[in-house]
Amino acid sequence: MGSDDSQRRHSKLLSLIVVGAALLGASASPGQAQSPNGAPAASLPQAPEPQGTAIISGSVTDTQQAIIPGAKVTLEDVATKVTRTIESDSTGAFRFESIAPGQYVVHVAAVNFAPWKIRDVIVLHEGENFAMPVVELGVEEINTTVNAITQEDLAEQQITAEMHQRILGVLPNFYVIYEPHAAPLTRKQKFKLAARVSTDPLTFMTTGITAGIETAQGGFSDYGEGVPGYLKRYGAAYGDRLSSTMLGAALFPSLLHQDPRYFYRGHGRIVTRALYAISTTVICKGDNGKWQPNVSNVAGNLGAAFISSTYYPRDQRHSVQVTVDNTLIGVATGAIGTLFQEFLLKHVTHGVPPKPLP
Known part of the structure; x- marks a missing residue:
């Protein structure tokens, strides 16, 4: 009996060992990794193996x-x-x-x-x-933002160049444009150019010379002599220039949409150029690019003449008829200035922009 019980115990133990081994083998099948605690680890996603030749x-x-x-x-x-x-x-x-x-x-x-x-x-x-x-x-396309230049920006560049133009490198020659298709000036730019001319040091200097000559010659005797007389003459001379510039080159051109500058021609026959230069005293280019009567120039000279009657000596003031006549004479005298601009002054003006490439 004892031996039979011993054999049965050995058989049961062997059976348990075999079953346990089978279970362990099933739980640890190939292709499944074991975590340290015996549980299968989650498998990581794998890219599919290439198949083909x-x-x-x-x-x-x-x-x-x-x-x-x-x-x-x-x-x-x-x-x-x-x-x-x-x-x-x-x-x-x-x-x-x-x-x-x-x-x-x-x-x-x-x-x-x-x-x-x-x-x-x-x-x-x-x-x-x-x-x-x-x-x-190919090279990668470069995307850039291009800010198109406006007419106002172009005009600003052009008047900036004009304000460097000086006859013999000294006298201002700001109201001549050498670009035939210049951009129109804005109201602000017209006043800016007029103010720049009126406050230029050479404007003050030449006004002083004019007042000095008048004092030396005894002109406008009611102003008196000496420094007080000189200062009165200086004020009157500068008043003439200031009112003429502000009215004829800023105020009226702004109201009437006209360009106060002289557009240099520079080509053609001498007669054609001369007639063109003279005509610009009575015709001008509008802000729309078309030629039209130069009302701004005439009205500016006339307005300046009337203003001057408020500060000149009473015995030197003129009647309305004389004022109008003098205005017309002033317009005619301006034609001489435009002839000089067309045929002479460009050659002695420093700071003229180079001719643009075609």
């Missing part, structure tokens, strides 16, 4: 045939949209292997180059070795 190869250069290493080349399966990406090597070459039969497109991208995509779908068959044409990448 086809090959696609090629090389990447720029449009000058210089190799481009490090370009990212992507192979895309048209049907499944699955992609594979590699980089071109130091020689610009790339090679996809173990490709399954199917339809594919290739994309290429590189830093500082425009992206590239093959135009035609590649149809691969089993075992095919497809050699792509050389991929030539």
Whole structure:
């Protein structure tokens, strides 16, 4: 009995060992990793292994045939949209292997180059070795924002250049434009140019010379002599210039939309140029680019003449008829100035802008 019980115990123990071994074998089947506590670890997603024997190869250069290493080349399966990406090597070459039969497109991208995509779908068959044409990448398009220059900006550039024009490098010659198709001035720019002329140091200097000559000759005797008389003459002379400039070159041109500048012609026969220069005292270019009666010039001279009657000595003031006559004479005298501008002063004016290229 004792031996039989011992054998039965041994048989049961052996059976338990066999069953336990079987269970352990089932729980640790191949392909399942075990975590330290015995539980199976979660499997990580793996990219599908390439299946097939086809090959696609090629090389990447720029449009000058210089190799481009490090370009990212992507192979895309048209049907499944699955992609594979590699980089071109130091020689610009790339090679996809173990490709399954199917339809594919290739994309290429590189830093500082425009992206590239093959135009035609590649149809691969089993075992095919497809050699792509050389991929030539163009330079990446540079997107820049270009701020178009406005008419006002252009006019500002032009009057800035004009304010550097000086006869013999000294006397202001700001009211001559050598660009035949100059941009029209805004109201602000017309007053800006008039103020610049009126406050130029040479304007004050030449006014002082005029007042000095009048004092020396005893003109406008009611003003008296000495420094007080000189200062009164200086004020009257400067008042004439200021009112004439502000009215004829700023106020009326702004109200009437006319350009107060002399547009230099510089070509054609002498007679044609002379007639043009003289005519600009009675015609001018409007802000719309068309020629029209120069009302601004005439009205400016006339207005300045009437204003001057408020500060000249009483016995030196003129009647309305004389004022009008003097205004017309002043307009005629202006024609002499435009003739000088057309034929002489450009050649002795410093700061004239260079002729623009055609």
